[in-house]
Amino acid sequence: xxxxxxxxxxxxxxxxxxxxxxxxxxxxxxxxxxxxxxxxxxxxxxxxxxxxxxxxxxxxxxxxxxxxxxxxxxxxxxxxxxxxxxxxxxxxxxxxxxxxxxxxxxxxxxxx
Amino acid sequence: xxxxxxxxxxxxxxxxxxxxxxxxxxxxxxxxxxxxxxxxxxxxxxxxxxxxxxxxxxxxxxxxxxxxxxxxxxxxxxxxxxxxxxxxxxxxxxxxxxxxxxxxxxxxxxxxx
Numbered sequence: 001x002x003x004x005x006x007x008x009x010x011x012x013x014x015x016x017x018x019x020x021x022x023x024x025x026x027x028x029x030x031x032x033x034x035x036x037x038x039x040x041x042x043x044x045x046x047x048x049x050x051x052x053x054x055x056x057x058x059x060x061x062x063x064x065x066x067x068x069x070x071x072x073x074x075x076x077x078x079x080x081x082x083x084x085x086x087x088x089x090x091x092x093x094x095x096x097x098x099x100x101x102x103x104x105x106x107x108x109x110x111x112x
Numbered sequence: 113x114x115x116x117x118x119x120x121x122x123x124x125x126x127x128x129x130x131x132x133x134x135x136x137x138x139x140x141x142x143x144x145x146x147x148x149x150x151x152x153x154x155x156x157x158x159x160x161x162x163x164x165x166x167x168x169x170x171x172x173x174x175x176x177x178x179x180x181x182x183x184x185x186x187x188x189x190x191x192x193x194x195x196x197x198x199x200x201x202x203x204x205x206x207x208x209x210x211x212x213x214x215x216x217x218x219x220x221x222x223x224x225x
Binding site for chain 1: 145153154155156157160168203212213214215216217218219
């Protein structure tokens with residue numbers, strides 16, 4: 001079976017750094033994704049990790065450890081507009097273009 | 113370039129009625145996915161297509177749900193008859209050949225009374 005766990009809610013202060021963790025157990029692994037979803041909107045792609053290590057993209061970074069079934073999304077210099085749900089998703093088949101299995105999302109609230 | 117297009121954006125219907133949701137994937141993308149999102153279950157795959165052919169429909173809840181992709185630029189998801197528990201946001205997503213990233217449409221917010 002497929003199981004993806006992430007915290008339900010987090011709160012952080014504007015300008016701070018926040019780390020959102022994700023653990024997964026899947027049969028097969030072809031990459032881990034992070035999506036951002038603002039309330040009432042569609043998920044939008046943030047990052048993709050297929051190899052172990054850290055991928056940095058501006059204020060956002062994503063880390064993957066395949067041996068531990070663990071990833072995190074790091075958001076720096078938080079802004080109010082970063083208040084959203086962050087979805088961890090795994091592509092669990094050993095080829096591209098496969099459906100994603102999503103965690104239930106972490107609702108991040110950025111406060112002043 | 114236009115993103116994934118879905119219609120309608122909102123649908124309110126009564127139990128027992130037929131509902132048809134529509135999706136136009138990004139041009140050149142040959143994978144199309146239908147997902148459903150609810151508060152309780154999160155985002156779940158219903159069915160996906162490759163080159164207009166259904167590959168995996170194991171996520172379709174029951175026979176009341178059906179999906180088609182008659183050509184590369186159009187897909188429908190039909191619910192007949194609809195029930196209140198079908199109320200959710202339905203997303204369509206597409207990805208390009210050999211690509212991993214899926215791009216989501218704006219979703220259809222369905223309410224069945």
